[in-house]
Amino acid sequence: MIDIVQKYNSYISDLPKLIKKSYYKTEYFLEHLKVSEATFYRKIRDNAFTTKEVTIITELLYPNEVILKHLKESEKDIKEGRVEAHDVVKKKLKIKNFS
Numbered sequence: 001m002i003d004i005v006q007k008y009n010s011y012i013s014d015l016p017k018l019i020k021k022s023y024y025k026t027e028y029f030l031e032h033l034k035v036s037e038a039t040f041y042r043k044i045r046d047n048a049f050t051t052k053e054v055t056i057i058t059e060l061l062y063p064n065e066v067i068l069k070h071l072k073e074s075e076k077d078i079k080e081g082r083v084e085a086h087d088v089v090k091k092k093l094k095i096k097n098f099s
Contacts, residue, residue: 011054012047012049012054013047015044015047015049015054015057016044016045016047018061019044019057019061022060022061024060026040028060029057029060032056032060033053033056033057035053
């Protein structure tokens with residue numbers, strides 16, 4: 001358990017470097033985090049991001065991993081039979097959007 005906390009703290013302290021090295025501009029993070037520029041830079045300086053904000057930043061920094069995660073979840077849903085036919089889904093969407 002201590003290892004998990006140490007790895008998380010290490011990741012949090014590395015976040016400013018990861019954000020700086022990313023190809024995204026600051027505005028991209030501001031838009032997704034819904035914070036002001038001053039708040040964003042204060043949180044970077046103080047390593048004060050919430051766990052929800054860390055999750056959002058991580059998903060922005062590593063979009064390929066997010067896609068792989070969703071694909072694995074989809075494969076699991078298929079194996080467990082949690083799927084619906086395309087026609088059924090289309091009908092549900094029509095009813096939902098046009099009623």
